[in-house]
Amino acid sequence: MSEGGIVASFVVPVHPHTVLAPDKNPGWRKLRDAYDDAAATIKDLNADLIIIYSTTWPSIIGHQIQADPNPEWVLVDHDFHDLGSISYSFNIDAEFAHAWNDASEKRGLQSRCVNYKGFPIDVGSVVALTLLNPDNKIPAVIVSSNMYANRSETTVLAKSCLDVVKAQGRRAVAVTAMSLSNRMFTDFIDAKQDKIHSLKDDEWNRKILEFLEQGRMEDVGQLSRTIHQQIRVQKVVAFKPMWWLSAMNGNRNDLTGKVLAYEAIHGAGCAVVHIDPTPSGAGEKEYDEDDVEYFHGERGVLDSAEEAPADTQHEHEQPSDGGQKMEQNGPALWDPTEAEGSVNTDAAPKPVGAYPHARKVGDMLFLSGVGPRQPGTNAIPGGPIHDENGEPLDYDIKAQTHAVVDNVKRIVEEAGATMEQVVDVTTFLVDMKRDFSGYNEVWAQTLGKVGPTRTTLAIDALPTPIAVEMKVIVHLGE
Amino acid sequence: MGRGQIVAGCIAPHPPHLVYAENPPQNEPVAEGGWEQLRWGYERLRDSLADKEYDAIVLLSPHWQTYVGTHFLGLPQFEGLSVDPIFPNLFRYHYDMTVDVELAKAIHDEAEAAGLPVKMMENPDFRVDYGTITTGHLFNPDWDKPIVVISSNRSTAYYSVEVMQEIMVELGKATRKAIEASGKKVVVLASNSLSHRHFTTESEMPEDMSKEHITSHAMHLWDMRIIEYMRTGQSQRILDEMPEFTEQAIAESDGGGISWLLSTLDTPDYPAILHGYGTIIGTGNAVVEWPCYQHEVTAA
Numbered sequence: 044m045s046e047g048g049i050v051a052s053f054v055v056p057v058h059p060h061t062v063l064a065p066d067k068n069p070g071w072r073k074l075r076d077a078y079d080d081a082a083a084t085i086k087d088l089n090a091d092l093i094i095i096y097s098t099t100w101p102s103i104i105g106h107q108i109q110a111d112p113n114p115e116w117v118l119v120d121h122d123f124h125d126l127g128s129i130s131y132s133f134n135i136d137a138e139f140a141h142a143w144n145d146a147s148e149k150r151g152l153q154s155r156c157v158n159y160k161g162f163p164i165d166v167g168s169v170v171a172l173t174l175l176n177p178d179n180k181i182p183a184v185i186v187s188s189n190m191y192a193n194r195s196e197t198t199v200l201a202k203s204c205l206d207v208v209k210a211q212g213r214r215a216v217a218v219t220a221m222s223l224s225n226r227m228f229t230d231f232i233d234a235k236q237d238k239i240h241s242l243k244d245d246e247w248n249r250k251i252l253e254f255l256e257q258g259r260m261e262d263v264g265q266l267s268r269t270i271h272q273q274i275r276v277q278k279v280v281a282f283k284p285m286w287w288l289s290a291m292n293g294n295r296n297d298l299t300g301k302v303l304a305y306e307a308i309h310g311a312g313c314a315v316v317h318i319d320p321t322p323s324g325a326g327e328k329e330y331d332e333d334d335v336e337y338f339h340g341e342r343g344v345l346d347s348a349e350e351a352p353a354d355t356q357h358e359h360e361q362p363s364d365g366g367q368k369m370e371q372n373g374p375a376l377w378d379p380t381e382a383e384g385s386v387n388t389d390a391a392p393k394p395v396g397a398y399p400h401a402r403k404v405g406d407m408l409f410l411s412g413v414g415p416r417q418p419g420t421n422a423i424p425g426g427p428i429h430d431e432n433g434e435p436l437d438y439d440i441k442a443q444t445h446a447v448v449d450n451v452k453r454i455v456e457e458a459g460a461t462m463e464q465v466v467d468v469t470t471f472l473v474d475m476k477r478d479f480s481g482y483n484e485v486w487a488q489t490l491g492k493v494g495p496t497r498t499t500l501a502i503d504a505l506p507t508p509i510a511v512e513m514k515v516i517v518h519l520g521e
Numbered sequence: 522m523g524r525g526q527i528v529a530g531c532i533a534p535h536p537p538h539l540v541y542a543e544n545p546p547q548n549e550p551v552a553e554g555g556w557e558q559l560r561w562g563y564e565r566l567r568d569s570l571a572d573k574e575y576d577a578i579v580l581l582s583p584h585w586q587t588y589v590g591t592h593f594l595g596l597p598q599f600e601g602l603s604v605d606p607i608f609p610n611l612f613r614y615h616y617d618m619t620v621d622v623e624l625a626k627a628i629h630d631e632a633e634a635a636g637l638p639v640k641m642m643e644n645p646d647f648r649v650d651y652g653t654i655t656t657g658h659l660f661n662p663d664w665d666k667p668i669v670v671i672s673s674n675r676s677t678a679y680y681s682v683e684v685m686q687e688i689m690v691e692l693g694k695a696t697r698k699a700i701e702a703s704g705k706k707v708v709v710l711a712s713n714s715l716s717h718r719h720f721t722t723e724s725e726m727p728e729d730m731s732k733e734h735i736t737s738h739a740m741h742l743w744d745m746r747i748i749e750y751m752r753t754g755q756s757q758r759i760l761d762e763m764p765e766f767t768e769q770a771i772a773e774s775d776g777g778g779i780s781w782l783l784s785t786l787d788t789p790d791y792p793a794i795l796h797g798y799g800t801i802i803g804t805g806n807a808v809v810e811w812p813c814y815q816h817e818v819t820a821a
């Protein structure tokens with residue numbers, strides 16, 4: 044399977060006039076003809092997927108992805124209901140939708156698929172799919188525009204989509220259903236009198252189209268907030284589609300653009316633009332903003348109550364900083380608990396919960412899980428595996444494993460035993476494929492010479508940003 | 522024909538969670554309850570008006586958003602399936618409603634005479650918005666009264682809250698004038714939340730009330746301030762502070778419903794009855810009744 048990618052992108056208008064009344068105004072007819080040209084281009088490109096980002100489908104709970112394989116209904120526009128109705132029956136690639144949803148969650152986004160009979164597909168998506176995919180032969184997928192999403196979230200949404208496009212080897216077309224200037228006339232007009240609402244809107248629209256025709260998609264994306272302030276009615280969805288479309292094209296400024304039509308629909312600026320990924324040779328990419336890979340935004344509102352320990356813990360049980368400056372990247376630290384047979388030492392890292400470092404039972408000593416964090420500073424030799432935002436970091440598994448063994452040794456010796464009395468070890472690795480070899484090497488140099496039995500497990504995560512932890516059992520008898 | 526009368530005016534919020542939590546036969550999803558404070562508030566509102574006779578309900582919904590003028594449902598019957606595009610997991614409601622087209626046209630005509638752009642919606646395929654259906658169900662679960670549905674003209678988005686309010690005050694005057702001329706007894710509903718900042722995540726079980734609270738203290742303060750004005754008959758102060766409230770509480774008053782309602786009720790200076798307050802996915806919601814039957818409303 045060849046690697047997939049975006050074979051073309053299109054900017055298309057959302058209003059129903061191009062479907063229901065193209066001949067009531069010459070400009071609407073030009074837009075319709077441009078839509079038909081775009082459909083022919085998509086067919087010629089042998090595209091096997093159309094991806095719609097629609098500004099007329101707002102969402103609140105993250106982004107929503109349509110996953111009904113065959114949504115059918117009749118659409119009537121809330122404003123232009125007198126133009127008539129549009130019956131639709133679309134061919135949605137539900138498998139791709141679910142894969143996109145999974146990929147979005149992996150990149151830190153809140154998202155979900157929707158698959159409900161009678162779900163109201165929005166007017167922008169209905170118009171775009173009706174005209175770009177008239178025979179329904181090409182499967183499609185539709186994503187909402189989250190009303191609270193910022194640039195990072197919208198950019199990561201595109202990257203998660205590209206993850207799936209590449210993984211599935213798809214020849215995909217990316218489409219933003221959107222207006223340029225979106226100020227419509229606030230009164231009813233004669234169709235023949237339609238025009239862009241104001242000269243100012245028209246000038247901004249033409250500047251945007253000039254950029255797009257030069258292939259400067261990322262420049263338009265980085266101007267999104269300014270464009271929104273200048274020519275956008277302050278609806279909830281803002282001018283986000285260019286963030287998404289730019290990211291779908293690798294945040295490039297050297298694309299090949301062609302404006303197929305630019306006209307007014309009830310005063311709003313509407314265009315059909317074809318963006319070809321072929322490099323134009325022009326346009327240096329300049330990033331004023333981060334090229335974000337993972338989303339770490341304010342998505343944990345509902346979890347905040349769960350994370351507050353004060354309501355549920357007694358005063359003497361609360362975490363402690365031990366009076367020392369700790370590196371903060373992980374859960375709060377606790378003083379080790381005291382109970383019959385417990386073994387605790389300041390020479391070992393503080394627990395991350397209410398438990399002792401170790402506990403004697405008869406002639407056996409059972410250690411709590413031991414990681415590489417350093418007593419006193421909480422620093423992680425070899426470095427943490429991710430930063431405080433969850434961003435992955437490079438780290439040294441050998442240094443971490445050495446530090447774990449050192450911590451085990453300190454606790455064992457606090458109990459009056461030696462490492463030679465260790466009889467069984469269970470090791471947990473968060474990345475078996477990456478780390479087993481390095482960990483195994485250090486094992487052979489240390490505990491491997493002692494000879495305890497060993498079990499090594501791969502797990503999803505540990506409470507602190509470490510890669511390795513050991514559960515140790517010691518026989519104190521000899 | 523005698524002079525028409527507004528029996529009561531109400532703020533009647535429409536988050537679909539309230540219908541979902543109630544498990545009516547019309548709604549497909551099933552819940553274990555939730556948001557009882559508001560649902561009991563609706564019960565108290567219904568009880569309050571149970572012995573009052575009225576002929577029709579007039580409702581303005583912020584989820585029928587029109588950017589070109591104000592629109593009115595203009596056919597006698599609408600039925601179908603309403604799926605909330607934002608919370609489809611909660612609201613898939615089979616509706617069947619009767620429209621008082623005569624009264625709708627009368628309000629339309631008065632508004633047009635006042636210079637407002639208006640249009641009757643006469644496409645039989647039109648799907649009624651979920652705000653209308655939610656409020657319609659919660660206020661009148663039997664759907665045994667004809668209804669007038671008015672769209673929310675988004676003039677706030679085009680101009681400012683001040684301009685929106687001017688338009689909605691005019692629409693309210695036209696509504697009142699048309700009702701009085703109709704000879705009908707009417708209940709007027711603004712389908713509206715107060716503060717409107719949502720959580721952007723949803724609990725695994727949406728009706729898990731341990732997760733429900735206002736999104737911020739500032740939102741709570743604004744909600745209480747506006748409710749206190751309502752409870753003490755200070756409608757004019759609500760209108761005066763509407764721009765700040767709408768901006769700072771991201772309030773759903775941007776759709777014009779509260780301004781329209783207060784204008785329709787002739788800016789009442791008597792106390793409203795607070796039947797309930799609660800939050801829904803972080804937004805502030807109140808069920809409020811102005812008992813107009815106790816206070817004769819006169820024409821402007």
